[in-house]
Amino acid sequence: MITALCVALGSMEFPACATLTNGGRFVKVLIVGAGATGGYFGLRLAQAGRDVTFLVRPKRAAALRERGLRLVGLGHEEVVTPQLVTAAELDTQYDVVLLSVKATGLSQAMDDLAPAIGPTTVIVPFLNGMAHLDLLNERFGKEAVLGGVVKVVTSLNADGDIVQSAPLATFELGEQEGGTSARTKELTALLDVPGYEFAVNHAIVPAMWHKWVFIASVGAVTCLMGGTVGEVVAAGGSSFSRAVVAEAAAVSAAAGFPVPDVTPIETAVTQAGSSLTSSLYRDMTAGHSTEGEQILGDLVDRALRHDLATPLLNAARLRLRVHEQQRA
CATH class of the missing domain: 3.40.50.720 (NAD(P)-binding Rossmann-like Domain)
Known part of the structure; x- marks a missing residue:
């Protein structure tokens, strides 16, 4: 009471x-x-x-x-x-x-x-x-x-x-x-x-890593393709989106925090008609500074330490670096 x-x-x-x-x-x-x-x-x-x-x-x-x-x-x-x-x-x-x-x-x-x-x-x-x-x-x-x-x-x-x-x-x-x-x-x-x-x-640290995999995946998909998840799917990008998730999940696993089930993340980035974007995408399209280095860049750097190839994540990082140069 x-x-x-x-x-x-x-x-x-x-x-x-x-x-x-x-x-x-x-x-x-x-x-x-x-x-x-x-x-x-x-x-x-x-x-x-x-x-x-x-x-x-x-x-x-x-x-x-x-x-x-x-x-x-x-x-x-x-x-x-x-x-x-x-x-x-x-x-x-x-x-x-x-x-x-x-x-x-x-x-x-x-x-x-x-x-x-x-x-x-x-x-x-x-x-x-x-x-x-x-x-x-x-x-x-x-x-x-x-x-x-x-x-x-x-x-x-x-x-x-x-x-x-x-x-x-x-x-x-x-x-x-x-x-x-x-x-x-x-x-x-x-x-x-x-x-x-x-x-x-x-197990909060693994949870933090798994959230990172999710936001990095959504951020890379939407920033690199320049649209919402639904727009990427409509253009035939589902396999591309799954490949992004695989790269991000591999980095987490190499760091000692494997994602128990990537299916929910894959579903989120391949859902037809979805309006899902990311803070990275929203900041980029609004012309604001982004957390590209902290969300994507750091993940790519950690992949390199484990000898992992992450070409899609690296491309998304490069896209946001170009954005920051354009802002400057």
């Missing part, structure tokens, strides 16, 4: 909720970035009465103060008034840091969030690929960093609102070494709220 009231009213309006959200050592949450992904999960946490602050750039802070943090799409509109802080203002340590920035902005984000890291702070990254894990471990210590996998179909519109275009929303975290721990149980009490499916994954 109390839990339901907490979700409905928030901890500031119902004092008993303080016991639920403040009973453990994890209370204060800093979300680095309030974009389509970090903004979505942060909004859900704020709605559940969690003590959430967003670390954002001054321009984003101004927009959020004016409009609030808004979620639209799927026939609904929701808004919260977020707690905000900029890098110049950050002077408080937090219990949990959810890191939701593009991989291209990771270096700056680590500098910005450094004042928030205390001796027991836990960092959960939402980034794509795997290179960020090594960088975070080196900067803040492996003990402070968990693995994380989130899936949500959202984007930002021209007003800076979060647009959700499909109901999928999941959040998994886990210890890099696998298994269970007392802190992941405590984090469940803090982070498991309505609005998404939450789970502690006891």
Whole structure:
């Protein structure tokens, strides 16, 4: 009963909720970035009465103060008034840091969030690929960093609102070494709220690799062919798409994380009529900078270390490098 009231009213309006959200050592949450992904999960946490602050750039802070943090799409509109802080203002340590920035902005984000890291702070990254894990471990210590996998179909519109275009929303975290721990149980009490499916994954690093295989495959197919999955299939590209998946899965297997079943990924990239694209494709077609080196380039580099040939992934990487040169 109390839990339901907490979700409905928030901890500031119902004092008993303080016991639920403040009973453990994890209370204060800093979300680095309030974009389509970090903004979505942060909004859900704020709605559940969690003590959430967003670390954002001054321009984003101004927009959020004016409009609030808004979620639209799927026939609904929701808004919260977020707690905000900029890098110049950050002077408080937090219990949990959810890191939701593009991989291209990771270096700056680590500098910005450094004042928030205390001796027991836990960092959960939402980034794509795997290179960020090594960088975070080196900067803040492996003990402070968990693995994380989130899936949500959202984007930002021209007003800076979060647009959700499909109901999928999941959040998994886990210890890099696998298994269970007392802190992941405590984090469940803090982070498991309505609005998404939450789970502690006891094999989070393999899960991160397998997500990487998926996003690299979709990204390579759509960027290299210049269209949606459905358009590629309609042009006779199904065998090409399966070959891309095979290359990406081979790299994961060589690294020690074989994909148990590639069928769902193959199905995703060969579905007739599918409007599926990727963030790489959307950024490329919009003329924005992409995460091409972090998602495709790093995968190709790791393939070379294992003497694997990945001509299709390499071609997609080259396509995005040309895009970046054109932008410059």
